[in-house]
Amino acid sequence: MEEELRCSQCTGYYHVPVILVCRHALCLACAGALQKPAAPPARSEDEGSVAPAEDLHETSEVDKLSVLSDADSGVSCSSRPTSLVGAPEGGSSSDPPPPPPVYTIACPQCSVLTPTDEAGAQGLTRFKVLAAVVDKHLERYQVAEPCQLCDAATAPRPAQVFCDQCLVFYCGPCREACHPARGPLAAHWLVSVAEGRALLRARRREREGRCTHHPQEHVSMYCLTCRLPVCVLCLHHGRHHAHDVHALNAVTKTHKTELSQALQQLSEKARAATEFIHTLKTLSEEVHGNCREVEGVIVAQVDALVEALQARRVDLINWVRRQRDAKVHSLRDQVQEYTHTLQSTTATIHFCIEALKESDPASFMEAQEILEERVNAMSRDWDQSMVSEPRVPPHFNLTLDDKTLLTAIQQLTFIQLKPPGTPSMIPEECSAENNSVTIAWAPHHTSCVTGYTLEIDDGAGGAFREVYSGEQTVCTIDGLHFNSIYRARVRAFNSTGNSPFCEPLCLQTAEVAWFTYESSHPDVTISATGFTVSCDSYEHRVVLGSVGFSRGAHYWEYTLERYDGNADIAFGLGRIDICKEMILGKCGGSWSMYIDSERSWLMHGGEHFNRTAGGVRAGDTVGLLLSLPEKTLSFFVNGELQGYVSLAGVTGVLYPAVSLNRSVVLNLQTGLHPPQALVETPVAAKT
Structure with missing residues (x-):
């Protein structure tokens, strides 16, 4: 705190500190030494014209509102000295504008100019809180009070006494020379330095508690509009009666x-x-x-x-x-x-x-x-x-090739001594969409990294497995299970070794499957949205969905937008590599229910079974409920169970599939939760 208590100009403890408009403080004597005559204001061509009353009123109000005071701390500051502010009482909109400044004081810290009137530095607001803190600091650490009459050319001697009438601190020689104990001065009351400080503090507090406009009154209210402490008379008879005034203590x-x-x-x-x-x-x-x-x-x-x-x-x-x-x-x-x-x-x-x-x-x-x-x-x-030359020359045709070694020595430098630091996940850039997740991470800021290894678990709390190794810091993983929480972790590596894995990040895939048709045959036409399919051939053509299933329960529906009632339509599941030029269910990698306008059959591997009466018409809805935990595929027509196929012993990834010809136009609806009525169907529950 020492530097807060010393003047930036004289580097001594503040003595009678005053506040500049820049909120910096100076000793009163330092401020007086820095004050200079203000530059004359620029004279305009229309100087003799009179400003409108509105402008004068606005200027006056701005000057009045520029006053800043804190009654408790004793700090008050304004954009202009108090003497430049219009009279607080009896003021009107016709008050003349404040006169131009007579002196300016340049702050030694920030060079901002503080304007003053003819009073100069004496008209600046006293920094009362700072003065009180300086007094407490000097008393606490028993810092000697300097003599106020010693020659300014030399360092002042410590004061020994204080005169209560003169209000001056004296050292021994100055007291003998300037304040002898004889004549009228013999009646003055001389006290110790500590008592003198206490007397000054008491008198200062007494003055600070008085209203500047009504010295006989103590301030007890605070005007928030003018930001000034006021007394009761100011509140009832002054210009503050219509202002926002509150209790000073509050x-x-x-x-x-x-x-x-x-x-x-x-x-x-x-x-x-x-x-x-x-x-x-x-x-x-x-x-x-x-x-x-x-x-x-x-x-x-x-x-x-x-x-x-x-x-x-x-x-x-x-x-x-x-x-x-x-x-x-x-x-x-x-x-x-x-x-x-x-x-x-x-x-x-x-x-x-x-x-x-x-x-x-x-x-x-x-x-x-x-x-x-x-x-x-x-x-x-x-x-x-006999040859007249030696068989071998006496000299050696050898030169040591040291250039490569010298170059290597000159290029000898440091490489990463230790394995890289642990990378960190960037949660705000990670996302999960449908059955895909995108994971982003950032390298350790002090590491030299060659690449990264990304691992995820199986979505059921199992062991981690590596899914990516390379230099990129973002990776998208497709083909995951729906309604599963995957944990992902990443580590960095370089030629020295591997970093530890980061803390796992959890990402949840979509609760229900969302997919579209995948174009797989030139005779098949799929709409731009991927949900409507038709065929240009009289023969059956198979269309697969864009997402495969290997775990969980899933439900999707088909709506017959057009159907002439003669052709068979096959709904079901298939492997990714099934033949797409025959009806679904005819090969061993597909399971289906094919249906016309009167009855339906179930088929797998070319075998027909479970003939059921009842067909479909245009506008009907066919729903499929795949329950891999139960190993069943159930078929519903307009919400009624039409049949089911057992998938016992079937493993791997199965894709939604449909086979149709030119007599049919189908619309696909995905992202559906299975209707509770279908889940609770007795036959479906039994399967």
Whole structure:
């Protein structure tokens, strides 16, 4: 709170604080030092014209209503000083507008100008609550009161006494110099600093409780229109008699309650901020620990790289040395070979030289052919096998390819060290429609994610199974069971590992099935809505529904919009892969009731059974009730049971189906709850 009690201009504790129009406070002396003459108002061409009475009245009322006061806190503020507001009593719509300001005071915090009249800073409203809080703070912490007469060029000395008549705090030297205990001043009452503060507070409270217009009266009411504390005389004889006036204590209590509630909310925010700061400090310590851990890992990994590099250096050096040994061995072999040949050549040369010295011509001629052959053969050997170059070069045509390694070292950086954080579901973007659910999630904000794994259960509280794995953050799952609550969960993964699964999100599919016809044959025509079907062929064509069933009970109806009374119509169920060019029920993957205008048959796998009298006409309704828990398919004509088929032992997904020809137009109604009368039908219940 210390900074709230110090003036932004002099940085000392507030002394006689006043309020500026920007709601900032200044010491009275600081405000006086900052006041400057106001700029003259701009003169218009029609300055001499008189403003209409309505404008003058509006301006006067605005100025009067701009006054702001809080009697309990002692804070009052206005857009203009009090002296600039029109007289509260006897005012009329013809009151002249307020005069232009004489001085302005620039706020040192926000630079907003506060206008004043000729009184200057002395005319500003006193910040009484702030002055009281400063006094309490100084007394609580025993802060010395500065002397009010010390030289302003130096820091004032602490006051020692207070004169009740002069209303001035004196230090010892200033009291001796300015307030000697002789003459008329000897009769003044000098008290301690603490007593002086108490006297000033008491007198200030006495003044604050008085009405500004009727000093003999205490304020007891508060005018909400003018936002001013008023006395009884102001209420009955002043301009406030027609205003909204309430008891001052009641208004004060209301405002204190509102302020207390606002302070409580602010205190909660401060408490949350304190806890967050504590968390941040804890995280700072954790950061140091984690940094040391990462540093250790880096040192270990770099040491391992250095060891691997040194081992590779040894391997490369050993390889070069092996190459050296091979070259040396090859050169040594070449030297030995050339040396042996040279020795043979030298011996032959010496032998031939000695032969040339033979004096007997006959003896020489006997050996000359042999000698010539040996010399020629040896010469040929030199030409053929003796090369004047080394078999291997003495230098090494090797350059260490370190560019890739240097690039890798320069690109050596960090990757995600840990598995990603747990992703979170986005409930507002998740939805369930018919027997499909759409699930959306968001990654953890600090994670590096490669992909996600989505799992759902079986809609009956069973085990989870994976339904999606990829990079997307939204997934739609079709073909689920109706009237089931599915739990979905998701986790993220990257090259390091998997995150934990998030908390499961529950989504409920539709209670009843809604589906349309699926176009499956060129002879079949389906309306744009998907609910009306007709056929262009005289042969039967099968049409399946868009949704299959494998669990639960479902009910749907067909209405015969057109029927000539001769053709058979087959209603029932079928597998997705049944033949669509024969009547429904003829193949093993379909079950049906086919009916004409006089009787009906049940059929499955080409077998006809349970012939029942009674047919259909245009406008009739055929209902189908599929009960997979009971393994039955019941048929109703205009609400009356026509027959049922047992589905015992049947598993897998079954689709609503119908077969018709060009004599029939059917309209489909789905999304229906089974009528209670049909559910309670004795035969249906038995099945």
